[in-house]
Amino acid sequence: MKIFIPTPLRVYVDKQDAVQVEAGTVGQALNALTTQHPDLKKHLYSDEGKLRAFVNVYLNDEDVRYLPEKEATTVTDADSLSIIPSIAGGC
């Protein structure tokens, strides 16, 4: 499956906008991604190993945090994951 990488994190994946991985679940896909590109890990996960609060991971158009099985959700090659940091602020 394909994992789409946002602009700021492409420097850690050889400047690719997407990375192809073999995986059966969302968690396996993310694990494969950070195994292929270890420098990416600290930008996605806290020291406690949890996905950083501002990092959103979407399976197709669904927020993985709100899927019943979360990272254990099964995936196929036709699915795609998007990593998308949040954007917010205000005066």
Add this chain to the structure above:
Amino acid sequence: MLKLSEPIYNALRKHGEETYPHECCGVLLGRSENDVNTVEDAMRAGNTRTDAAHNRYHIAPQELIKIQRQGRERGLDIVGFYHSHPDHPAQWSKTDFAEAHWLGCSYVITAVTNGVAQQTNSFLLTGTNEDDKSFEDEAIQVEELVTGRC
């Protein structure tokens, strides 16, 4: 440096006037090369912070993904974001900084006073991670469109 055409520059400022007294927000699509973010299109986004839209903004991740997908189909990347500060200076706030995570991207802020766009500034989010990130003042180059002559 942030480069954008005059129509795009005017459009993002007008967006802030239209949503006044609430904050507007949007995504800048373009190309990033040699420390220059060149904007090819400004995509309006909805402000999901309806609870405090006068001084907060948030773009739904689903909308970001959709815009990112549209950009990819056109060979464009997300190179920045814009929002307005109603009755507040065009200067980044503590909230803007805390919520900024797109390193290398331009954050454009337009001050809107009494419904009229005033100063527009851009700030480049520099650094390599959340611990060393900072906002740097960034020059904005507004380019007039050159029309062909018969």
